Amino acid sequence: MSAGAPGPSPAADGEPLLGQAELEALLGDAGHGGDDGMRRVVGAGLVAYERLPMLEIVFDRLMRAMTGSLRGFTGDNVDVSMEGMSSLRFGDYLEGVPRPALLAVFRVEEWDNYGLLVVDSALVYSVVDVLLGGRRGNAAMRVEGRPHTSIERALAERLVSVVLDDLSEAFKPVSPVRFRFERLEVNPRFAAVSRGGNACVLSRFRVGMEDRGGGLELVLPYATLEPVREALLQQFMGEKLGRDSIWETHLGEELRLTELALDVVLDEQTMPLSAVLSLRRGDRITLDASPDAPVKLRCNDVDLFEGDLGRRKDRLAVRITRELRDAAVVAAAVEG
Template sequence: MSEPTDPAGADDGMGDLMTETKELSQEEIDRLLDFAMPSADAAGQPGAIERLVSSTTVNKDRLPMLDVVFDRMVRLLNTSLRQFSSTSVEASLLRMDWLRYNEFLDTIELPALIGVARAEQWDNQLLVSVDSALIYCMMDVLLGGRRSRPGRVDGRAYTSIERKMTERLIKVILQDLSQSFDPLAQVDFTFDRLEVNPQFATITRATNAIIRVRIAIEVERRVGHAEIVIPYSTLEPVRGKLVQMFMGEKFGHDTVWENHLKTELMRTKLDLVAVLHQTQVPLGEVLNWQKGTSLKLRVDPDTPVMLLSKTTPLFAGHMGQRNDSIAVKIDTDLETKQELIDGLLSH
């Protein structure tokens, strides 16, 4: 017979197991997840979760051609803003930052007017932000106000005149930006709306990568700033062209050099060879040739004649006679002249 079990002993064993299970306190959980306040000796050492988040920062050297695009835009902007304001304007590219959209919202200087625009061919959006210093400066210049440095104006909303003038300024910036992208891709940046609150100008998710370009504009010795914010997804259709390395000045055309090159090419002398027929002859037979040996081509007067420039066939025609000279009447263009021109340019 089996011995009866001791209920008390069973309870004691279960009690021992219960005492081995330890519950973590809130302080220990915070320390495990690095949510606790950093100590004096651990200052500057981010926690595991913070390091995980910060490791997803955007690289800054993925689009080399974008620097060229905005350099060209600044050159165009100098001319456009001089015509817009009828005074001396100097635009300069301060910096180009790769960051996330929520970081841009935290660093925007208020008050400011933010223009939302659309990239029509890319089916996406971008922002153009103009700070108050540039707005007041342009207002004074366009409306004939004072040219000295204005006082700081806080606590008031922008007037309808200021908003309308800023809208025109943003359209000028967007037009120059479109022209800057022309050598890479045809795109039209069209103005959509004007916002005062950055939260109402949201065009992408807070954690999405963006490119912020900060431009300084000096008007009558007064400096304001404009920022262009382009989500990385907006540039995706032309990313393949933007990642290429820039190997020289490819924007614009030198009409003087083009006309000179065209003129010189038209004056170039080209040697043409009329080939009546081609045949293959054994080498042994060629070695037996002597003076007066006849070579039968087995062609008739209607056989086409090929006109070649070295080894490039250009035309086909028929042989005849004109003014007591043997001539070739061109009947067919072999459409290989472009290959010949490319070969001349390569040399």
């Protein structure tokens, strides 16, 4: 080791904390062509985004819905399959979008956010070929390097509208929502619907039409899904509808046996803090209430009833004369 290079930090007993082999394992060895160790350390600090089990069911419903709707849209035998779903950062996805591709920006008004639907050029050419009378069994003619024409863009917009309608229907059991097409972009920089470092869910679909076809990619930022995050964490569609009658009966019986403390309020008045601090033993506080004035019954700082104060045998008693709050409001206030 050279004189200017710092060595491993010594431990309290004089031994180094890390040996040479451990340092090489941590930092990697560039001479052997392996991955850089420090890069692996930095990569390990990336956020591991949570899985949303219900989202997989939604995308499965979307795949089956698109199979039927695209058959009606194209008049051809269409097969839609899902190639995978993954989580990544939105900026990383935009950097890898192949060109030329059409990026459809859509808005989710109920969730007040946006998403992205990317149609690759192969699918655009295939849809144009099918809708404009191309022969069956022939692959769509592709012209590399040229931008999409206005006719191709118009037909792609119709395709996107069909897919977004199916996406709205797929999300319906989770939350009533409408995905509305907003604009079509060809430059990924103009389709930035989220910050580059934000997490997003990417799902890839393959649309096949005999010898033709292409890919669809649906990008939903986690911020867009946040309003329905709790619903998407469910394991199955009917989880939120499940009931346990035995537990409900037991809970109801226990609640009826619960004891609550009710305070009888004869009078209330506001006093300066100085007057309260000056109170001494033997001082009197005069109540501004007559013997026949109604009193209030209070629980947890919530006025529940109004009644008359009296006596029953050798005990003070209150006879309730009026409810001060609605029963549902009282229940909510007591729970709070």
